Amino acid sequence: MTREQYLQHLQILKRYITEMGERSCQSVSDSMISLITQDMELAEKVIQKDMIIDEYYLKIEKCISQLIARQSPTAGDMRLVTSCLKIAVDLERASDLAVDIARITKCIEEKHTKPFSNVLKMSELGKEMLQHSIVAFDTLDEELARKTAAKDDEVDRLFYVSQKELIEMMSGDRSIINNGSYLLFVLRYLERIADHACNICESVVYMASGERANLN
């Protein structure tokens, strides 16, 4: 095997993405737990831990600049390197959205209102999509990437249904407008998290096959 050092650098890059992905998934999961259980401490933890995710982003960007400047990656290696840059952006944004949800935990008033069953479903789906997109990346599993992205339709459907339901509830009971408006944002953030998972799946398909697929 030639170019051992280069291959090691590619492995390090892959590892950074996987680790960053795991942390992003954890943030999304924790932010939703903090919201549901009104756990302020956990919300604060999510906010604090975002710094680590941002550091991962910088590490990945630096690693990629060096790989391009010094190793001239081509073919599958080039697809990996360019995809990693995009995936890192998606993971960073997904984590920022988790932070936004954690901030809402701190703003929301004690009792929540009803459409929580759909929020929970959306959150489970979003988390699962993000997790599976990272597994698909790690194992270069194009089929899993496509299957995962296909779940976005259900997330979108839940988003529109819940949004409508929540607006109707708020127009009927003005006392829930404060919490309801925050929940609208949570719905939107979860929908965006699923979109980022979709983007990651598209990157995985490109890495695996070279096809620029539109799965969103």
Place this chain on the structure above:
Amino acid sequence: MSDDFANGTEIAVKGLNLWYGKNHALHDISINIPKNSVTAFIGPSGCGKSTFLRCLNRMNDLIPGCRIEGDVNINGEDIYSKDVDVVDLRKRVGMVFQKPNPFPMSIHDNIAYGPRIHGIKKKEIDGIVEGALKAGALWGEVSDRMGISALDLSGGQQQRLCIARTLAVKPEVILFDEPCSSLDPISTGKIEDLILKLKKDYTIVIVTHNMQQAARISDYTAFFLLGDLIEFGKTGQIFENPREKATEDYITGRFG
């Protein structure tokens, strides 16, 4: 120039000027080359990088009309001082050239040649030959035919043989003058991997026309132009964000 290298400085050059007759070929070069690292010299043809490399083991002494001023210290010793034994210096500072140049003798004898003339006892030679060929990443390919002529090896194997031959006399520094320019990409890859392994035990300086090779394997890069050292820094910095416009123009292919 400051010395903030992790492993310290191996070669310290200060105010080096070189003339070929009236031609002032190197202008006031000062550079510290770090220990146990790969340092690459890049620059267009005629920029002085090979000339400068040859200053580091006094190969320019052999060129008529060549005059050198300035200090070159290797591990604290002034190599241009009058009492330096040049043969011993070239043992300490080995060199591998552009074209593989094995001696017209067997593989074994090519490696054994150096240790023999330096007075190593016969019974130790075989061990040294095996060790050098292993370190040169060639042992596995030639261990069952040590008696054949070195000239029967492929170009890439011959070049690794020349590296092994250099290692056999236990140098401190190895100078590579475009060691891969006559090799195919596979052999080049093997030599590059070998260089990366060797830096653990040796200080390596490499002149290369292949900028990507410098980018791939070196820790530090020096850019020469028209006899001047334009920029010297960590390879990552030189290839991502060079300080000098001339360096950027050269490495991005915008020259001339």
